[in-house]
Amino acid sequence: MAGQPHEVTFRFLAEPTDVNFGGKVHGGMVMKWIDQAGYAAAVSWSGRYCVTVAVGGIQFVQPILIGDLVTVRCKLIRTGSSSMHFAVDVIACDLKVRQERLATSCVIVFVALDSPDGRPTPVPPWQPETEEDRRLSDYAERMSGLSKAMEQQVADFQAGSHAR
Numbered sequence: 797m798a799g800q801p802h803e804v805t806f807r808f809l810a811e812p813t814d815v816n817f818g819g820k821v822h823g824g825m826v827m828k829w830i831d832q833a834g835y836a837a838a839v840s841w842s843g844r845y846c847v848t849v850a851v852g853g854i855q856f857v858q859p860i861l862i863g864d865l866v867t868v869r870c871k872l873i874r875t876g877s878s879s880m881h882f883a884v885d886v887i888a889c890d891l892k893v894r895q896e897r898l899a900t901s902c903v904i905v906f907v908a909l910d911s912p913d914g915r916p917t918p919v920p921p922w923q924p925e926t927e928e929d930r931r932l933s934d935y936a937e938r939m940s941g942l943s944k945a946m947e948q949q950v951a952d953f954q955a956g957s958h959a960r
């Protein structure tokens with residue numbers, strides 16, 4: 797493969813230990829898979845240790861069941877200075893009928909850190925090339941703005957709570 801990979805895919809079976817009392821995969825387990833795939837994609841792109849800084853727009857659209865083939869597809873859609881923004885789709889497939897369905901989607905943002913200080917450090921830039929790339933990049937930028945606005949709301953609220 798030439799250059800850094802801008803897409804990472806994990807594929808595995810949903811196991812009995814992944815499910816909740818209703819027989820469906822825990823939402824927390826799905827988030828862990830998203831975080832792991834995102835981490836692999838971020839480290840592969842940047843060549844650095846990376847941490848998750850934000851997850852936006854997460855939607856649990858359809859449940860995942862034991863024995864489903866799970867595909868976690870993580871695609872780089874924007875780079876900032878130290879941040880990498882990935883669109884993640886989690887797709888479940890009932891192998892008996894070979895039917896795929898979108899289970900969960902979100903945008904996850906990682907930041908590359910330098911060592912030994914653990915401060916944000918520059919990542920290689922990614923340039924959108926196609927119309928679809930540009931659409932996704934704009935989407936990532938809007939999601940990032942919303943995420944930062946939400947972060948500010950939380951900070952304001954907490955400052956108010958602690959002042960009381």
Ligand SMILES: CC(C)(COP(=O)(O)OP(=O)(O)OC[C@H]1O[C@@H](n2cnc3c(N)ncnc32)[C@H](O)[C@@H]1OP(=O)(O)O)[C@@H](O)C(=O)NCCC(=O)NCCS
Binds near residue numbers: 850947
């Ligand atoms: C990630 C971390 C190092 C960033 O530190 P910081 O001092 O806030 O650094 P900055 O303000 O320079 O932000 C770094 C990048 O994150 C981006 N960022 C910060 N908050 C964000 C948010 N809510 N949504 C999207 N991007 C965000 C900034 O835009 C910046 O991107 P850029 O360099 O591409 O412009 C720090 O917040 C941290 O350690 N967080 C905890 C991470 C963690 O424990 N994750 C879970 C386990 S992996």
